Amino acid sequence: xxxxxxxxxxxxxxxxxxxxxxxxxxxSVSTKLAWYQQKPGQAPRLLxxxxxTRATGIPARFSGSGSGTEFTLTINSLQSEDFAVYYCQQYxxxxxxxxxxxxxxx
Amino acid sequence: ExxxxxxxxxxxxxxxxxKISCQGSGYSFTxxxxxxxxxxxxxxxxxxxxxxxxxSDIRYNPSFQGxxxxxxxxxxxxxxxxxxxxxxxxxxxxxxxxxxxxxEFYSYNWFDRWGQGxxxxxxx
Numbered sequence: 001x002x003x004x005x006x007x008x009x010x011x012x013x014x015x016x017x018x019x020x021x022x023x024x025x026x027x028s029v030s031t032k033l034a035w036y037q038q039k040p041g042q043a044p045r046l047l048x049x050x051x052x053t054r055a056t057g058i059p060a061r062f063s064g065s066g067s068g069t070e071f072t073l074t075i076n077s078l079q080s081e082d083f084a085v086y087y088c089q090q091y092x093x094x095x096x097x098x099x100x101x102x103x104x105x106x
Numbered sequence: 107e108x109x110x111x112x113x114x115x116x117x118x119x120x121x122x123x124x125k126i127s128c129q130g131s132g133y134s135f136t137x138x139x140x141x142x143x144x145x146x147x148x149x150x151x152x153x154x155x156x157x158x159x160x161x162s163d164i165r166y167n168p169s170f171q172g173x174x175x176x177x178x179x180x181x182x183x184x185x186x187x188x189x190x191x192x193x194x195x196x197x198x199x200x201x202x203x204x205x206x207x208x209x210e211f212y213s214y215n216w217f218d219r220w221g222q223g224x225x226x227x228x229x230x
Contacts, residue, residue, distance in 0.1 A: 042222075046217065097150050
C-alpha cells in the first residue's frame with residue numbers, strides 16, 4: 001500500500017492570501033496524483049488530476065505541481081468558498097488518500 | 107448531467123445486514139467503473155473496492171475483502187455495497203464515485219464524479 005502523508009493537518013489563512021498544501025507519497029507515483037476538495041456534509045470534488053491538470057470548471061487560482069513523491073496544491077487569493085478540507089490521492093497503485101489538510105479562516 | 111444518487115441514511119444494529127445503492131444517470135453506466143469509498147467520522151477517505159457494471163469485474167481493497175460485497179445491476183444503472191453482518195466499526199459515511207475514463211479493463215485512476223454519500227449508523 002502506498003501511504004500518502006499530507007501536511008500541515010490544519011492551515012490557517014486569511015482571505016485573499018495564498019495557501020500551500022503538501023502531499024508526500026511513500027514511494028514514487030510519477031504524476032498519478034489527484035487533489036479533491038471536501039466541504040462539511042458534502043462529497044469530495046475533483047480539483048486536479050495528473051498532478052497538475054485542473055478538472056473541468058475548476059478556477060485558475062487552484063494549481064498543482066510535483067512528481068515522484070512530493071506534490072503541492074497551491075490556492076492563490078483564497079476565496080471564502082475555498083475554506084474546506086483537501087485530500088490528495090495516488091492512483092499509481094490501488095488508490096490511497098492522504099489524511100487531509102483543513103484550510104481554515106485565520 | 108452526470109449524476110450518482112445514493113440511497114438514504116441507515117440506522118442498523120450490530121449483526122444486521124445492509125445493502126446501500128448508487129444509481130448513475132446522464133452517462134453510459136455500463137462503461138465506467140464505480141468505486142465505493144469509506145469515510146469514518148472525522149477521518150479521511152478509504153477506497154474499498156470497485157466494479158465495472160458492464161462486465162461485473164470487481165476488485166477489492168485487501169483491507170475490505172471478505173467484509174463487504176460489491177455488485178451492480180446494469181438494467182437499472184445501480185451499483186451496491188452489501189454487509190451481511192454489520193459491526194459497530196462499520197459506522198461511517200459511504201460514497202460511490204465514478205472512475206474517470208470509460209474502460210472495459212481495470213486500471214488505477216482518479217474519480218471525477220461522486221455520489222452525495224450514505225450515512226450508516228450502527229448501534230445497539
